[in-house]
Amino acid sequence: MVKTSDAFIKKLRFLPLTHCQDLIKEVQKHLHKDPKNTKWLSCLGFLAFADQHIELAAKAYSSLFHQEGAHYDEKDAVIYAQVLMAKSEQKQAYL
Numbered sequence: 001m002v003k004t005s006d007a008f009i010k011k012l013r014f015l016p017l018t019h020c021q022d023l024i025k026e027v028q029k030h031l032h033k034d035p036k037n038t039k040w041l042s043c044l045g046f047l048a049f050a051d052q053h054i055e056l057a058a059k060a061y062s063s064l065f066h067q068e069g070a071h072y073d074e075k076d077a078v079i080y081a082q083v084l085m086a087k088s089e090q091k092q093a094y095l
Contacts, residue, residue: 009043012043014075017050021051027040027043038067042076048060
């Protein structure tokens with residue numbers, strides 16, 4: 001499997017992606033091997049949200065944000081808030 005740089009993964013979040021099902025499957029393969037990998041949780045959250053898989057995005061971001069230490073950045077926080085708002089959990093989005 002090809003090693004993907006953290007910088008590349010983070011830059012993906014700034015692209016207007018849709019129809020991400022194939023990418024989601026690839027990311028899930030990485031997470032199957034390492035379920036707490038913050039790089040891949042962040043990527044899955046973004047791709048799932050971009051593809052309108054709100055529940056999958058919420059689960060990925062919840063896992064990311066519940067890990068010890070700050071393994072997320074401002075972009076992750078913004079997207080997670082959008083996910084929560086899409087789930088009508090606006091109160092949590094503003095916390």
